[in-house]
Amino acid sequence: MSTYYASLLAESGILLLGALSVYIILATGQLSLGNGAFMGIGAYLSSYLTVALNVPLTLALVISAIAAGIIGAIVAFPALRLKGIYLAMATVGFGEMVRSFFLNFDAMGGSGGYRGMQHISVGYVWLWAGGVLIAVMLLERSRVWLEMQAVHDDETAAGLIGLNTTVTKIVAFGVGAAVAAISGGLFAHHNVYIEPANFGFDRSIEFVLAVILGGSTVGPGSLVGSLLLVFLPEFLRPIADWRLAAFGTLLIVVLLVRRQGILDRSLIRTLTFRRAAA
Amino acid sequence: MSNALLQLTGVTKTFGGIHALSGMVCEVPEGKIVGVIGPNGAGKTTLFNTITGAYRADAGEVKLKGVDVTQWPSYRIVREGIARTFQNIRLFGSMTVWEHLLVAQPHSESAWRRLLPISWANPAAQERAEEVMTFFGLTELRDRPAKSLPYGIQRKVEMARAVTARPKLLLLDEPVAGMNHDEAEEIRELMIRLRDTGLTILLIEHDMNFVMRLCDYLYVLDFGVLIAEGKPEDVRTNPVVLDAYLGKDN
Numbered sequence: 001m002s003t004y005y006a007s008l009l010a011e012s013g014i015l016l017l018g019a020l021s022v023y024i025i026l027a028t029g030q031l032s033l034g035n036g037a038f039m040g041i042g043a044y045l046s047s048y049l050t051v052a053l054n055v056p057l058t059l060a061l062v063i064s065a066i067a068a069g070i071i072g073a074i075v076a077f078p079a080l081r082l083k084g085i086y087l088a089m090a091t092v093g094f095g096e097m098v099r100s101f102f103l104n105f106d107a108m109g110g111s112g113g114y115r116g117m118q119h120i121s122v123g124y125v126w127l128w129a130g131g132v133l134i135a136v137m138l139l140e141r142s143r144v145w146l147e148m149q150a151v152h153d154d155e156t157a158a159g160l161i162g163l164n165t166t167v168t169k170i171v172a173f174g175v176g177a178a179v180a181a182i183s184g185g186l187f188a189h190h191n192v193y194i195e196p197a198n199f200g201f202d203r204s205i206e207f208v209l210a211v212i213l214g215g216s217t218v219g220p221g222s223l224v225g226s227l228l229l230v231f232l233p234e235f236l237r238p239i240a241d242w243r244l245a246a247f248g249t250l251l252i253v254v255l256l257v258r259r260q261g262i263l264d265r266s267l268i269r270t271l272t273f274r275r276a277a278a
Numbered sequence: 279m280s281n282a283l284l285q286l287t288g289v290t291k292t293f294g295g296i297h298a299l300s301g302m303v304c305e306v307p308e309g310k311i312v313g314v315i316g317p318n319g320a321g322k323t324t325l326f327n328t329i330t331g332a333y334r335a336d337a338g339e340v341k342l343k344g345v346d347v348t349q350w351p352s353y354r355i356v357r358e359g360i361a362r363t364f365q366n367i368r369l370f371g372s373m374t375v376w377e378h379l380l381v382a383q384p385h386s387e388s389a390w391r392r393l394l395p396i397s398w399a400n401p402a403a404q405e406r407a408e409e410v411m412t413f414f415g416l417t418e419l420r421d422r423p424a425k426s427l428p429y430g431i432q433r434k435v436e437m438a439r440a441v442t443a444r445p446k447l448l449l450l451d452e453p454v455a456g457m458n459h460d461e462a463e464e465i466r467e468l469m470i471r472l473r474d475t476g477l478t479i480l481l482i483e484h485d486m487n488f489v490m491r492l493c494d495y496l497y498v499l500d501f502g503v504l505i506a507e508g509k510p511e512d513v514r515t516n517p518v519v520l521d522a523y524l525g526k527d528n
Contacts (some may be wrong), residue, residue: 141395141404145382146373153370160330161382162443198351217372 010122010190012230013129017183017208018203018208019222020136025176027153028169029143030079032090033204035180037098040199041068041189042181050189053117059206061128061185063205065178072177076170095204102196113195128182136219148172180207213254215263224263283308284329284360284447289348290501291321291328299502303339311469311479313489316499316512317522318422322482323365325499326449330362331355335499342447352373357385359377359446364437365455369424374412375435376420376505379407406442414438414468430461433467441472448472450481454488466492486523490514498522 016139018039019156025032042064049060075094082090108114138143150158151168158165188194232250236243254262282305289302291305299321306312314322315322327333329340331352340348361390370378380396391399411417413433419427424435433453440448453469456461460517462485469479469492483489489496490510498506506513513519 083494111374120456138395139393141397142384143380143392143396144376146396147374149393150370150378150381153372156332157364157368157370159352159364160356160386161439162353164351164353167290 004120006236007190008230009056010125012226013122013125014183014187014190015180015210015230016129016204016223016226017132017186018207019226020132020181021176021178021180022138022207022211023176023216023219023222024179025172026211027148027152028072028172029134029155030169030173031088031208032091032173032176032265033088033208034075034093034095034098035176035207036199036201036203037095038072038180039184039187039203040098040102040194040196041071041177041183042201043107043194044102044114044184045181046185047109047114047117047188047194050118051114053253057120057185057189059120061182062128064181064185068184069174070180071180073170075177076173079173080166082171085258092201092204094197099196099200102199109195111196113193114188115193117189117192119192120186121220122190125186125190128186132179132182133223140219140235200248209251212261213251215261215267217260217264218268220268221261221263223262228262281308282306283343284480285339285341285344286329287339287341289325289328289340291324291333292336293511299328302499302502302504304497304504306476306478306480307495309473309476310447311473311481311492312332313496313510314480314482314499315484315489315496316318316337316505317484320499320501320522322484323451323463323498324502326451326482326493330360335390356443356445360449361432361440361443361445361447361481362449363440363451363453365461366445367429367432369432369436371423373424374421375411375416375424375427376407376436378424378435378439379410380404380440380460382439383407384443410438410442413441413471428458430464431525433457433465437465437468441477445477447478447480450479452482452484454483454485462488465505481522486514 018035021031021035045127046068047059049063051057075114079087079090134227147163147168149274150161150163151165155165155227184199187198206229209224211222213228214223233243233247236246239246281316283305284419286302286304289299291296291299302325314325314364316322324333328335331350335348339346342358342360347358373381380403383406395458397405411420414437416434416438419431424432427435437453454465457465466488473479495508496510496513498519505522506516
């Protein structure tokens with residue numbers, strides 16, 4: 001495998017984690033357009049831990065994930081009062097807040113960025129990405145996931161079957177933030193250089209796009225979306241300047257004909273040759 | 279000390295200047311089917327919302343088996359043993375019948391059981407869901423998205439979901455609204471079978487004939503005030519009730 005494809009593969013693994021972080025939060029009916037910020041927190045914190053304090057990378061990732069998870073849960077508290085588009089706007093605000101914090105955070109390079117991380121292999125990236133994907137797919141078959149879906153479908157009814165909807169939403173936000181932080185830590189150690197612009201609004205949108213394109217109702221949809229989002233523009237290179245336009249067109253077409261994204265429950269059943277349920 | 283399962287004393291709920299409920303007093307004895315009737319806007323649904331914590335009572339007490347639950351959040355009230363259905367059915371749009379029964383299980387499980395796939399980790403939940411599914415005759419429809427089912431069956435799914443967690447008291451908000459005679463009969467039989475399993479039922483209904491043949495005891499509300507109570511045959515002939523339903527005869 002050429003280094004070129006290896007780096008694309010690593011990029012899609014990092015994007016997969018970002019997409020899953022959005023997916024977990026979306027499963028409770030909350031749309032976060034600020035997960036790039038949690039990614040940034042993970043990137044900066046884990047880089048500081050490995051470069052300045054010589055913490056082993058895996059431990060640094062775990063610490064960053066926990067820290068971002070706590071921040072995510074704290075952010076979720078005020079966000080509980082907001083729904084739909086208003087919540088999405090608030091998360092955009094949060095994202096900008098974090099980005100400008102790092103921009104002015106001179107201790108870690110400010111706008112000049114931060115470097116000195118040890119490069120990691122694509123295999124290590126996918127160990128995390130694959131591990132988290134499998135964990136999410138197992139979680140999807142659990143009762144907790146059904147509870148999240150219940151909150152997503154009808155919050156009032158969820159409360160009246162005895163679910164503490166507040167806790168469900170906050171925990172989902174925290175876990176989503178933690179996964180985004182892992183994505184950020186891997187990004188930092190794969191690129192060995194980070195700057196605040198890496199974790200802005202574009203990044204948050206990219207995560208959401210991967211989920212929506214790949215399939216927002218099943219975990220593996222994020223995998224499909226991440227691979228497409230990274231590799232498709234590359235395969236479209238022959239049409240040179242038009243490739244991004246072609247990509248955009250494709251995105252619109254997918255959303256028009258399949259609102260749930262490419263992958264959904266029934267497609268998975270077909271692909272795995274399981275009998276369709278009535 | 280009465281042995282009522284549910285006891286309301288002086289429950290009052292106002293919206294702005296409107297008294298949706300004033301000084302509501304009632305008791306639901308264990309193992310009975312009790313009905314709340316009254317014309318539209320009498321405060322019946324407000325009563326349910328107040329009991330289940332969707333609204334906070336402005337005054338008065340709601341007690342379940344002697345425990346004051348008046349100011350509790352709704353999820354705790356449900357866990358204490360009060361389940362309900364809605365006047366306009368509220369099922370989960372993305373779930374099958376089976377998933378509705380799995381998600382509504384009792385809340386005593388350990389965190390690990392909740393996090394692992396149900397098919398490995400939680401035989402008890404599956405057994406309970408199976409049991410409820412059979413009781414309600416939903417087995418054939420197990421993997422159908424609940425919202426794609428006919429109206430009458432959606433009602434049954436909603437009732438089944440409410441019953442799954444083994445509540446002590448089931449609140450049914452107009453369980454036969456919009457149903458034809460046969461469907462309504464089926465629901466009536468279900469309720470009697472549920473009562474025979476030891477469940478206590480409090481239901482709202484404004485079809486008088488339906489409640490007359492079903493309930494052990496009735497409360498009649500009008501403009502948020504309790505205007506009559508008693509056994510169905512007594513309520514039927516009570517002039518105050520007739521006035522509320524048919525208007526005063528001058």
